[in-house]
Amino acid sequence: SAMSKEQRVLQYVQQNASRGDPDSVLAAVDKFGWETEWAMNLGDVKGAILDRFVKETAPQTMLELGTYMGYSAIRIARLLPETAKFMTVEFDQENAAVAREMIEFAGLQNRIIQITSDTADVIPQLKTKYDVETLDMVFIDHWKDVYVRDIKLLETNKLLRKGTVVVADNIIKPGAPEYAEYVRTCGKYDSTFHESRFEYSNDDIDGLEKSVFRG
Ligand SMILES: Oc1cc(-c2ccc(F)cc2)cc2cccnc12
Numbered sequence: 001s002a003m004s005k006e007q008r009v010l011q012y013v014q015q016n017a018s019r020g021d022p023d024s025v026l027a028a029v030d031k032f033g034w035e036t037e038w039a040m041n042l043g044d045v046k047g048a049i050l051d052r053f054v055k056e057t058a059p060q061t062m063l064e065l066g067t068y069m070g071y072s073a074i075r076i077a078r079l080l081p082e083t084a085k086f087m088t089v090e091f092d093q094e095n096a097a098v099a100r101e102m103i104e105f106a107g108l109q110n111r112i113i114q115i116t117s118d119t120a121d122v123i124p125q126l127k128t129k130y131d132v133e134t135l136d137m138v139f140i141d142h143w144k145d146v147y148v149r150d151i152k153l154l155e156t157n158k159l160l161r162k163g164t165v166v167v168a169d170n171i172i173k174p175g176a177p178e179y180a181e182y183v184r185t186c187g188k189y190d191s192t193f194h195e196s197r198f199e200y201s202n203d204d205i206d207g208l209e210k211s212v213f214r215g
Pocket residue numbers: 040041042066141142143144169170173174199
């Protein structure tokens with residue numbers, strides 16, 4: 001059967017990037033996104049903001065909710081030391097399969113623990129099954145209607161500690177208003193909005209919310 005969009009992106013990467021070179025993989029995905037087919041991965045403009053947050057935080061334990069094609073997992077993992085523990089969770093089996101090949105092509109498969117499951121099932125298992133004590137940083141980029149459910153699951157499962165940095169994509173487009181309201185008003189976070197551009201768009205506004213857990 002014909003290739004999916006995600007498989008076309010993967011093929012473009014395999015034919016235009018250099019194996020084992022994460023920056024060339026990111027550049028290829030971004031070139032494809034700008035010039036050929038739009039896709040809902042984080043992209044270069046918001047990606048540069050996430051890079052800054054990752055560098056500032058230098059997490060030893062990191063969790064991503066929503067792997068998609070693996071683009072932001074590669075963005076994050078390329079900035080982490082060998083000793084860091086980084087888990088990314090994707091529910092969709094086909095996207096997870098593309099991500100596994102994209103991560104492998106980038107040469108980062110030893111730095112990323114890829115989990116194909118529902119985040120609601122994984123979060124309560126992180127301490128026991130994945131040997132996590134608490135998380136230094138979280139990147140939320142899956143379906144907007146489960147952002148609040150999942151950050152509350154992180155809280156109730158005692159996975160956040162004073163200073164844990166939680167970054168969330170798509171606050172404006174498609175929008176996560178309940179999430180923004182929650183982190184800005186519940187009293188448990190110091191939260192700031194970082195306006196940017198929607199992925200592979202010159203016109204549409206979007207942005208990342210950065211919320212530091214007060215402990
Ligand atoms: O960055 C994202 C963007 C969109 C999106 C798709 C179609 C639109 F018309 C607008 C926005 C969906 C996402 C779903 C999950 C994680 N990120 C997404």
